[in-house]
Amino acid sequence: MPRALITGITGQDGQHLAEFLHEKGYEVFGLMKGQNNPKIGPLLAEFPYIRIVSGDLTDFASLVAAIRTVQPNEIYNLGAISFVAISFTQAELTSNVTGLGVLRMLEAIRLVGGEKDNPIRFYQASSSEMYGKVREIPQTELTAFHPRSPYGVAKVFGHHMTVNYRESYGLHASSGILFNHEGPRRGYEFVTRKISSSVARIKLGMQDKLLLGNLAAKRDWGYAGDYVKAMWLMLQQDKPDDYVIATGETHEITEFLQLAFECAGLGDWRKYVGQDKQYFRPAEVDLLVGDASKAEKTLGWKREVDFPALVEMMVRHDLDLEAKRAK
Ligand code: NAP
Ligand code: F7E
Numbered sequence: 001m002p003r004a005l006i007t008g009i010t011g012q013d014g015q016h017l018a019e020f021l022h023e024k025g026y027e028v029f030g031l032m033k034g035q036n037n038p039k040i041g042p043l044l045a046e047f048p049y050i051r052i053v054s055g056d057l058t059d060f061a062s063l064v065a066a067i068r069t070v071q072p073n074e075i076y077n078l079g080a081i082s083f084v085a086i087s088f089t090q091a092e093l094t095s096n097v098t099g100l101g102v103l104r105m106l107e108a109i110r111l112v113g114g115e116k117d118n119p120i121r122f123y124q125a126s127s128s129e130m131y132g133k134v135r136e137i138p139q140t141e142l143t144a145f146h147p148r149s150p151y152g153v154a155k156v157f158g159h160h161m162t163v164n165y166r167e168s169y170g171l172h173a174s175s176g177i178l179f180n181h182e183g184p185r186r187g188y189e190f191v192t193r194k195i196s197s198s199v200a201r202i203k204l205g206m207q208d209k210l211l212l213g214n215l216a217a218k219r220d221w222g223y224a225g226d227y228v229k230a231m232w233l234m235l236q237q238d239k240p241d242d243y244v245i246a247t248g249e250t251h252e253i254t255e256f257l258q259l260a261f262e263c264a265g266l267g268d269w270r271k272y273v274g275q276d277k278q279y280f281r282p283a284e285v286d287l288l289v290g291d292a293s294k295a296e297k298t299l300g301w302k303r304e305v306d307f308p309a310l311v312e313m314m315v316r317h318d319l320d321l322e323a324k325r326a327k
Contacts (some may be wrong), residue, residue, distance in 0.1 A: 005070045007031040007057060007105070008078030010039040013125070017076055017228040022049050024232070029070045031055040031079065033064075063108040067120070074235050076123045077165045080154075083189050083203060084129060087151035088282055094150045095157075102158030106165045106173065121172040121186030121235040124162040127155045128179040128220070128246070128288045138291040141177065141242050148283040159242075166240050173192035174234040179220040179246035179290045181227040182310060190289050191253060192221065192314060195260050200318035202272055203264040204326055209273055213279025215257075218250040218287040223305035224311070233299040246290025247303050259311040264319065 002020050008014045009030025018028045028049060032040060033056040040052060053070060055062035057079045067075070080098040081087060087094040102124055109120050131139045132148035147153045159175050166173040188195040193214065201207035222245075230245045254269075261269040295301045304314070 001025060001027050002073045003027045003029065003070060004074045004076060005066065005072040006076045006078060007030045007055075008080060008125070009038070009052075010043055010084070011078060012183065012187060012224055013078050013181075013228055013231075015043070015047065015185050016183070016224050017078070017231060018047050018050050020225075020228050022047070027051070027052050029066075029072065031066055033057075033079075046295070050115065057097050057104060059103045060108065063104055064111060067108050067112045071115075072120060073118060074121045075105065075109065076125075076231060077102060078125045078247070080125065081151070083187070084149045084151045085189070087149050087154070091150035092156075095154045098151060099154030099157040103161050105166065106161060106171065109171060110165070110169055119172060121240070122162070122174070123235055124158055124173065124175045124229050125231075126159040126162070126175040126177045126242070127152070128177060129285060129292060130156045130159060130177065131288065134285075134287060137287070138246075138248065138289045139244065140291045140293055141244055148285050152161045153286075163242065164205055172235070172240045174237075174240040176231055176234055177242060177244045177290075178227055178230075179222065179244070179288055181222045181224040182314065183224040184314055185224065186314070187313045192256060195256055196311075196314035196318045197322065199260045199264045199266065199315055200322040203266060203319060204322050206322065206326065208272070209274055210232070211274050211276040211279065212253070213275065213277075213281070214284055215253045215273075215275070216286070216291070217284060218252050220246045220248070220250050221256070221307060221310060222247045222303050223310050226303045226305055230295055230299060230301045233295075233301055237299070241298075243295040243299065244290045244292050245295055245301065246292045248289065248291060248305070249307060250287060250289040251307055255257060255307075260310055261313050263312050263315040267277050
């Protein structure tokens with residue numbers, strides 16, 4: 001039975017990946033930080049097969065201990081301070097977890113090594129935020145980076161470290177440059193979930209208004225369930241490499257709003273949506289659109305859920321959830 005260690009197990013992708021690997025017959029271990037993390041109960045209630053290991057990406061010794069205990073065949077490093085907005089106000093913490101955390105994990109893998117004939121394979125969760133002020137459209141694995149937030153800068157560091165450890169020490173280390181991916185497990189701080197949950201609450205009479213920031217930004221949004229398959233596929237290749245994972249389409253926030261409000265039968269979103277300065281960022285990423293043709297060709301990966309289906313999935317899920325909560 002192959003063993004996988006996932007950091008960021010309580011996050012959106014950690015949950016999708018745990019489910020996916022469990023179905024593939026893996027023993028799934030999740031690194032969890034804190035002495036009494038309140039997310040542990042709900043996580044194990046939904047995924048009883050996940051085995052929790054204590055550790056923190058800011059604590060090197062805990063990563064070494066986790067790898068020694070689990071003896072994983074594959075490590076998926078999904079743990080991060082991942083909310084771009086907070087990275088501006090907690091830049092040092094973000095650099096430590098999201099950036100240096102990658103280096104600590106790579107060093108821990110180098111130290112522990114794994115089985116001689118079956119060395120540990122490593123996946124790094126890199127991000128389209130590394131492109132920032134984009135240098136070309138669409139963005140590929142060869143597009144230069146110009147990050148626009150401390151989060152983006154930290155991800156560039158983690159990405160280059162992953163490439164460097166592959167080239168310097170021959171680690172089977174791959175970096176997935178994933179564009180935005182969403183779904184019903186998305187955190188409420190991100191714009192898509194903020195919209196889908198607000199739409200549901202407005203529909204049910206629990207909320208009147210939705211306040212957002214910059215509505216002009218464009219994102220290449222896919223479904224998280226499709227994207228974790230790509231992570232796994234990368235680690236099944238003989239040779240480690242870097243891959244862009246994206247849909248190749250870009251949509252403005254206003255398009256998400258339009259579909260979400262229509263899906264709930266609320267009509268024109270402009271009646272409900274206002275703007276508030278607190279949700280604008282010091283520097284914005286205006287447009288992202290990825291070219292995933294390398295992943296399609298080499299990994300055989302293709303997204304299954306398109307943009308309208310993604311919006312509908314999120315809104316329908318939140319309508320059910322908020323209705324249950326209201327009872
Ligand atoms: P998420 O929902 O924000 O989850 C982040 C996870 O990181 C949580 O489980 C969190 O644990 C954990 N974490 C935070 N600080 C940690 C620390 N010091 N030590 C160990 N774990 C820590 O993120 P996601 O959307 O699932 O994304 C997964 C990864 O992909 C992240 O690295 C993100 O930056 C990257 N990424 C995401 C997207 C996207 O669109 N979702 C796109 C590109 C790249 P707690 O819950 O205990 O705080
Ligand atoms: O913002 C705008 C905001 O926070 C999307 C992370 O998973 O994907 C995610 O980062 C856009 C931005 O995601 C609000 O200014 C307007 O232009 O949902 P978001 P993100 O910043 O794209 C990348 C690929 C990652 O790697 C990250 O980890 O929406 N926006 N009004 C707003 N955003 C939020 N959150 N809240 C608003 O009220």
